[in-house]
Amino acid sequence: MRIIGITGSIASGKTTVARLLAGKKYPLYSADKVVTNLYKKKQFIKLLVKKFKLNKNKKIKEQIKFLIKKNKKNLYKLEKIAHPLVRKEMKTFLKKKNKFLFLEIPLLIESKINHYFDKIIFVNAEKKIRLKRYVKKKGKKKIFSLLDNRQLSPTVKKKLCDYIINNNNSLAILKKNVKNLMKNYE
Numbered sequence: 001m002r003i004i005g006i007t008g009s010i011a012s013g014k015t016t017v018a019r020l021l022a023g024k025k026y027p028l029y030s031a032d033k034v035v036t037n038l039y040k041k042k043q044f045i046k047l048l049v050k051k052f053k054l055n056k057n058k059k060i061k062e063q064i065k066f067l068i069k070k071n072k073k074n075l076y077k078l079e080k081i082a083h084p085l086v087r088k089e090m091k092t093f094l095k096k097k098n099k100f101l102f103l104e105i106p107l108l109i110e111s112k113i114n115h116y117f118d119k120i121i122f123v124n125a126e127k128k129i130r131l132k133r134y135v136k137k138k139g140k141k142k143i144f145s146l147l148d149n150r151q152l153s154p155t156v157k158k159k160l161c162d163y164i165i166n167n168n169n170s171l172a173i174l175k176k177n178v179k180n181l182m183k184n185y186e
């Protein structure tokens with residue numbers, strides 16, 4: 001069994017690369033998906049309402065985004081609540097048995113969890129392209145900057161990863177690059 005981590009900067013195309021790598025053949029873990037699902041759990045919502053003094057009758061995620069924009073320390077408070085829960089789900093996923101396990105984790109290197117992986121793939125894209133993608137998905141520039149600054153620079157991450165997949169071009173080129181990478185393993 002090989003455990004492959006996929007990481008990259010915000011809006012670099014990690015999810016697309018992860019889905020292409022795993023296909024329908026291999027299990028795929030997405031830290032972002034786990035976080036999305038946390039916001040659907042009553043216990044998590046209660047924790048956020050209490051910790052951030054939120055109005056439980058208004059959209060929790062919107063209130064959190066507002067608080068993060070207002071003060072970046074709130075991002076760290078949120079991470080202290082969410083990251084242990086995400087890590088717990090990751091450890092459960094790692095118990096699966098398959099030829100490959102793929103895990104898409106934005107803060108893989110920042111979280112110092114490299115040791116869980118046999119190989120780490122970095123999805124690279126130019127900052128202006130990433131910003132354009134983020135805004136196209138209804139994201140705000142200020143949140144993009146805050147989240148982007150939370151991550152290590154691409155230069156640092158590249159040095160700590162085994163493979164780099166560039167995603168500055170078309171989806172067709174990305175698919176070709178991913179296919180070539182998988183040929184090394186299958």
